[in-house]
Amino acid sequence: MASLTFRALNKSYGETRVLKGVDAAVGDGEYLVLVGPSGCGKSTLLRCIAGLEEITSGDLLIDDKRVNDLAPRERNVAMVFQSYALYPHMTVRQNMGFALRVAKRPQAEIDTAVDKAAAMLGLEDLLDRLPGQLSGGQRQRVAMGRAIVRRPAVFLFDEPLSNLDAALRHHMRVELKRLHKALDATIVHVTHDQVEALTLADRILVLNQGVVQQCGSPRELFDHPANTFVATFIGSPSMNLLPVKGEGETCLVEGVEGALAVPGEGEFTLGIRPTDLAVTAPGDGPVATIEVVESMGAEALLHAELGPHHIVAQVKEPTPWRAGDRVGLRPQVVHRFDRTSGERLP
Numbered sequence: 551m552a553s554l555t556f557r558a559l560n561k562s563y564g565e566t567r568v569l570k571g572v573d574a575a576v577g578d579g580e581y582l583v584l585v586g587p588s589g590c591g592k593s594t595l596l597r598c599i600a601g602l603e604e605i606t607s608g609d610l611l612i613d614d615k616r617v618n619d620l621a622p623r624e625r626n627v628a629m630v631f632q633s634y635a636l637y638p639h640m641t642v643r644q645n646m647g648f649a650l651r652v653a654k655r656p657q658a659e660i661d662t663a664v665d666k667a668a669a670m671l672g673l674e675d676l677l678d679r680l681p682g683q684l685s686g687g688q689r690q691r692v693a694m695g696r697a698i699v700r701r702p703a704v705f706l707f708d709e710p711l712s713n714l715d716a717a718l719r720h721h722m723r724v725e726l727k728r729l730h731k732a733l734d735a736t737i738v739h740v741t742h743d744q745v746e747a748l749t750l751a752d753r754i755l756v757l758n759q760g761v762v763q764q765c766g767s768p769r770e771l772f773d774h775p776a777n778t779f780v781a782t783f784i785g786s787p788s789m790n791l792l793p794v795k796g797e798g799e800t801c802l803v804e805g806v807e808g809a810l811a812v813p814g815e816g817e818f819t820l821g822i823r824p825t826d827l828a829v830t831a832p833g834d835g836p837v838a839t840i841e842v843v844e845s846m847g848a849e850a851l852l853h854a855e856l857g858p859h860h861i862v863a864q865v866k867e868p869t870p871w872r873a874g875d876r877v878g879l880r881p882q883v884v885h886r887f888d889r890t891s892g893e894r895l896p
């Protein structure tokens with residue numbers, strides 16, 4: 551186990567600044583999930599922790615020790631890469647035991663560790679195969695097994711479940727949670743999968759263009775997003791954002807007739823999650839027109855036009871609403887953001 555601290559961490563490739571003043575900490579034994587759009591610097595941050603990239607400026611601490619200049623093998627960190635690099639000429643068993651063999655551990659210990667990890671990952675029947683004889687998802691599990699066998703202080707996972715089918719991904723999610731408990735490990739895990747982020751994380755760190763947007767528990771990010779970027783990035787389907795003008799007890803949506811029953815003053819951006827938008831028969835307030843009803847079994851998404859704005863409401867099935875219906879809207883829970891900066895308003 552170990553804690554990680556980033557202090558004003560910058561990483562540039564030539565003129566290109568990829569990480570811009572990252573300040574964050576990962577507690578001892580914490581599961582931190584790193585999310586953000588493609589190219590925002592997630593893999594780069596993991597590679598800086600692993601020691602595979604030189605940090606341009608700022609500090610990286612493992613426990614309380616500055617490790618900027620420490621070689622990767624001296625950091626006790628194991629990384630599972632986005633493109634899992636296995637040794638092609640070694641069997642699964644040899645791949646998984648490699649680090650322990652290099653460390654000159656006794657064969658019996660290596661075998662036990664590999665068998666245990668293989669059972670955890672459902673790889674028992676594949677131990678004698680070569681990587682070339684495995685599917686993408688199987689290779690990904692071997693890569694993960696290789697990290698587990700090492701029992702490092704810190705695990706770095708770069709989209710480790712991206713090649714698995716839905717059922718296996720769910721199974722592995724549960725396994726990862728179990729693994730985290732069993733090993734008391736500190737984990738930094740990059741993913742594009744919302745469910746993965748929300749279910750696995752003690753805290754989620756949201757990165758955009760190399761800048762930390764927010765770091766907090768899944769609940770905090772969902773209930774109190776710090777800005778419109780986090781508001782629309784976390785939660786699926788995305789939060790609706792509408793430009794409005796507060797009139798005291800109600801507010802007017804730009805380009806739309808009728809007032810919403812939402813208090814506010816002056817111009818701001820109103821945020822409403824699809825699950826927090828009740829749909830009613832048309833009343834005094836603004837009237838939206840349903841364009842598409844997307845049924846998802848227990849729930850349906852109503853895509854509607856509200857004047858020039860597109861909005862989405864998530865309702866229980868069976869829903870009486872059909873495409874073409876004119877409906878009223880009643881926001882249940884709302885968020886307010888600054889129109890210019892996008893920052894959350896009190």
Ligand SMILES: Nc1ncnc2c1ncn2[C@@H]1O[C@H](COP(=O)(O)OP(=O)(O)OP(=O)(O)O)[C@@H](O)[C@H]1O
Binds near residue numbers: 586591632
């Ligand atoms: N060796 C390099 N030289 C120059 N630029 C690089 C290098 N490696 C990464 N980059 C750039 O740094 C930025 C961040 O890349 P990174 O791989 O960290 O993104 P990411 O958040 O992991 O994206 P994805 O979700 O697609 O994996 C990208 O714009 C990328 O093109």
Ligand SMILES: [Mg+2]
Binds near residue numbers: 592
């Ligand atoms: Mg990446």
